[in-house]
Amino acid sequence: EDQVTQSPEALRLQEGESSSLNCSYTVSGLRGLFWYRQDPGKGPEFLFTLYSAGEEKEKERLKATLTKKESFLHITAPKPEDSATYLCAVLGGAEKLVFGKGTKLTVNP
């Protein structure tokens, strides 16, 4: 069964303090790993798709990387508006998107 574990569950940063979120996964036949951002009262917002180990994607202060067992979401010099819950999901051979429980990020000014 495909599984996704995200850590930490919650993270508090000061504005400008860079850090990384972790997504560990087990999946049979990875077809894609997806990162989403979810704000309170909203649906998840798509950020990145990674398809193979070694791949990297960047968007503003966010950078996602992928290995054969985990993915990292690096946040460089975060701002308060980066506060949200970040979700990781994998799509494997079962063709069902499996989500982790997310990391709640709070960035204090």
Next chain:
Amino acid sequence: KAGVTQTPRYLIKTRGQQVTLSCSPISGHRSVSWYQQTPGQGLQFLFEYFSETQRNKGNFPGRFSGRQFSNSRSEMNVSTLELGDSALYLCASSLWEGQPQHFGDGTRLSIL
């Protein structure tokens, strides 16, 4: 470009009733998936439809069902509601299977 639209945004029902939720995907998207989100379990896959056919189903009881129409719009039905069905129900659409899914803002269902 309009995003995924879900209606209604909020619903309050009592145990034993049934409910129908609606989802309009992004124009041109043919795949529609449904998820249940709760604080304890996170996002859990319910089912996926593509071209009016259910392609995949999660581990939910038969009380949960869905369908997709020829215009790709989808509905989800839950019968004989239980207290544990209280959750945020999210719909997502994509061009086809394997492509990034784009979510609506969900229907918040509360069971009294």
